[in-house]
Amino acid sequence: MEKTKVAILGCGFIANIHMESYAKFVPDSEVVAVYGRHIEKAKDFAKTHKIKSYYSDLDQLLAESNCDVVDICIPNYAHYDACMKAAKAGKHVIVEKPIALTLEQADEMIAECKKVGKLLMYAEELCFAPKYERVRMLAENNAFGKLYMIKQAEKHSGPHSRWFYEKDLAGGGVMMDMGCHALAWFRWILGGNPKVKSVYASMATVMHDTECDDNTVTMVEFEGGVLAVAEDSWAKQGGMDDCIEVYGDKGVSYADLFRGNSALTYSLDGYDYAMEKAGSSKGWTFTVYEEAFNQGYPQELQHFIECVREGLTPKVTGEDGRAVLEMIYAAYESAKTGKKVELPFEPKVDKPIDLWK
Numbered sequence: 001m002e003k004t005k006v007a008i009l010g011c012g013f014i015a016n017i018h019m020e021s022y023a024k025f026v027p028d029s030e031v032v033a034v035y036g037r038h039i040e041k042a043k044d045f046a047k048t049h050k051i052k053s054y055y056s057d058l059d060q061l062l063a064e065s066n067c068d069v070v071d072i073c074i075p076n077y078a079h080y081d082a083c084m085k086a087a088k089a090g091k092h093v094i095v096e097k098p099i100a101l102t103l104e105q106a107d108e109m110i111a112e113c114k115k116v117g118k119l120l121m122y123a124e125e126l127c128f129a130p131k132y133e134r135v136r137m138l139a140e141n142n143a144f145g146k147l148y149m150i151k152q153a154e155k156h157s158g159p160h161s162r163w164f165y166e167k168d169l170a171g172g173g174v175m176m177d178m179g180c181h182a183l184a185w186f187r188w189i190l191g192g193n194p195k196v197k198s199v200y201a202s203m204a205t206v207m208h209d210t211e212c213d214d215n216t217v218t219m220v221e222f223e224g225g226v227l228a229v230a231e232d233s234w235a236k237q238g239g240m241d242d243c244i245e246v247y248g249d250k251g252v253s254y255a256d257l258f259r260g261n262s263a264l265t266y267s268l269d270g271y272d273y274a275m276e277k278a279g280s281s282k283g284w285t286f287t288v289y290e291e292a293f294n295q296g297y298p299q300e301l302q303h304f305i306e307c308v309r310e311g312l313t314p315k316v317t318g319e320d321g322r323a324v325l326e327m328i329y330a331a332y333e334s335a336k337t338g339k340k341v342e343l344p345f346e347p348k349v350d351k352p353i354d355l356w357k
Helices: 013-025 039-049 058-064 076-088 103-115 130-140 174-189 291-295 297-310 318-337
Strands: 004-009 029-035 053-055 069-072 092-096 120-123 147-155 196-204 215-222 227-233 241-248 251-256 262-267 283-288
Touching (some): 004 013, 004 058, 103 120, 103 318, 130 174, 130 251, 174 215, 196 318
Parallel strands (some): 069 092
Antiparallel strands (some): 196 215
16 A cells, blocks of 8 residues: 655644654655745755655645645644645645634634545644553543542743744634643543533733733633643743643542653753753753654654544544634633633634733
């Protein structure tokens, strides 16, 4: 059977992670094309990763590349148009978080992919991160008894690209960028589709020059009595933190995505790379190993390629991405009003952060 042909949309940080994952861990795939808004960046990306074709015109890529899968790794505001074009061109789609800027866009993306009989996967890597998956399996096997509280925290000093800080391009700040991971993981560990009772959030801009939120705390009440707490920040120095806590009446588990998979290192002069968002490699650092693998990216992409090749349904779908986006809406509304917001919550807005300020 021929390899599944993939076109990556984007030339930035996450596109490089996806490319690394395909190349090293997904042998049934072949990346045949890359799209970039600027042709020189697309050309450089293609040269670096030995990709045959590069484009700055998405329509041309879809017409010429003969790809089976479109992997969307471009800024948030462009997800909708890219997905709709890819689906209409008969391609399977995997889209990075968040799924879109609005619920209406998400609904159209889901509907179009179903209409043409193509898969739409929401790329939430925490559902595939090996360490977190081990904890989820423990919960599934009742190792902790009845769950009553779960937590997830993701913090670093801020994104790589300026567009993340522009509300019209990103749709929101750290809540859209990283809070989405926590909300998706909460749903995942609670069975995939638990019913949300309410969302409460506190948001602030504490460090960056942006109209967006860069530090948030979000509490989600699920039916059945589980309280979920998300802490997300672009204002934490010293590299990236990503950890979970799971509490039940018969047990508890703590997992750190990075520090348990790293070497404790001291360097007087520093060295090439310690970990994502580490400001310096001088002094004591946690030196990561197989960073993308530990975060779940290769497993996520391998799963989707398997689904495409074997006609399976992805474990994380467009509907899951939509559910996360609705919770994000509620978080921004709560941060504005100071009150819990009950779901369903589907106001008409141009972007989620409009509900906050």
